[in-house]
Amino acid sequence: MRQKPVKLIECPRDAMQGIHDFIDTDLKAAYINLLLQVGFDTIDFGSFVSPKAIPQLRDTAAVLAKLDLGTTRSKLLAIVANLKGVEAACSYPEISYLGFPFSISETFQQRNTNSGIAQSTDTVKRLLESCEKWQKTAVIYISMGFGNPYGDEWNPEIVEKWAAELVGQGAKILALSDTTGISSPEKIRAIVPGLIRHYPDVEVGLHLHSTPNTRYEKMQAAYESGCRRFDSALKGFGGCPMASDDLTGNMATEELIYYLQTKDEHLGLDMEKWQEALRFSAKIFH
Template sequence: MSQNKFKLVECPRDAMQGLHDFVPTAFKAEYLNLLLQVGFDTLDFGSFVSPKSIPQLADTAEVLANLDLSATKTKLLAIVANLRGVEEAIKHPEITYLGFPFSISETFQQRNTNSSITQSLHTVEEMLSRCDQNNKTAVVYLSMGFGNPYGDEWNYEIVAHWADVLVNQGVQILSLADTVGVSTPENINNILPRLISNFKNTEIGIHLHSTPADRTEKIEAAYHSGVKRIDSALKGFGGCPMAADDLTGNIATEEVISFLDLKGESLNLNMDKWNEALVLSGKIFG
């Protein structure tokens, strides 16, 4: 197997954002600094959104100032929800990727970014322009990519339509996001191979949420679909507090690592640092 065939994206931002008790800045930085030494492709580390919406991540700029990037190849990704967030994020040369949640559910786009799908398209267009000017790369998440709990219409054609619109705008990395955990192995296998085939020059990723019971079958389906960019979070912590009252956690990174190891994939991770991060996570997440 070729080395680093898979881009593993570790998502402590997603893991932390719904926590009620504020995690001190120094503690966040200590945890992230361990994760930076593991060897992931990307660390989804923070977000530049309204502190009223996500108070847990109000200190993202301060956390960033406390990260040691001197001995890591891992790139940093920050989430933004509007152009004000874009302007904040591009000030930081340490950040490589700006992530934007583009919901194909109108209800969720309003709940999550306080804007319509049409307004969000304009945000993406402006974000792409600012990224080009500031040596950043945009990652656009197709949120509610496997359905939604609001009764908004959903089918593969809707997913493909918005993927096509975004790619034509210039998006180079699209991540299909299962925001509330409604994906199944069947629809993963139905949707992902078609997206990968239809958009050969676009990096297609997957950001799944899941209960512990069905994580492995979703990881297996994603693997066999041909996806090479996988988002996950240590121990499966997290979920989207803007989507539903009951948080459906992330895919657990240790299960992704274990599965890919069994398949003989070379991940080149520092498992000693990973195990240190596992221990430290208990103090953050309880």
């Protein structure tokens, strides 16, 4: 069976959203424009959510207007949390993907989207309908996919149940998400191969958070489990603001690139532009 190509999703949105001081719109756009030239499959660049919830990203539409999309092969992804956000994101032809965080922890879903799992299931249904109408693709993040700190029940069977539900509704991309960095190689190996096997027509990706000393083993477990869609952020910036460990951030893109190169994966990246983005990042992440 032919190996699927690796897709790298660079996530400046996730890296920036928790920063308290507002990052100038021109600075955000300049940074994302650099990332657009590197050659990633997708740039998770912004979100259409309430400015009260994520004030840092209140200028997503203004940033989008400043992006140079004429020479990039990367596609744009924006996060939405409700139908108002879906409507806003769908109005921009430049956006290819709408990402929706679907938490399988009732507590976190209420905190994150101000709605429970039942209501969010209906939101996913309507999101998928809107995506079809506007020729977008939904990325459904199975949030708290490796457990949760709230005491809500979690096991691999619950993950599999909700994956089946979402695929049944028509989801084509599922990103299993570790919101607080509690995934482990054992959990990844227990869940990911089965999802890939059961849903050959669905893209199963991973959005992992991690401390620096556990990133490599999680990358390895994911890759060896058949995952070929990885979310990451330059230098591992960002992650869940509610994570208890300050070192818990995104998977570091430069480490992921290095790991995949050791596996002879051809990533097709412009490494000069990547180095430029690494240098520029110091203007945003102090």
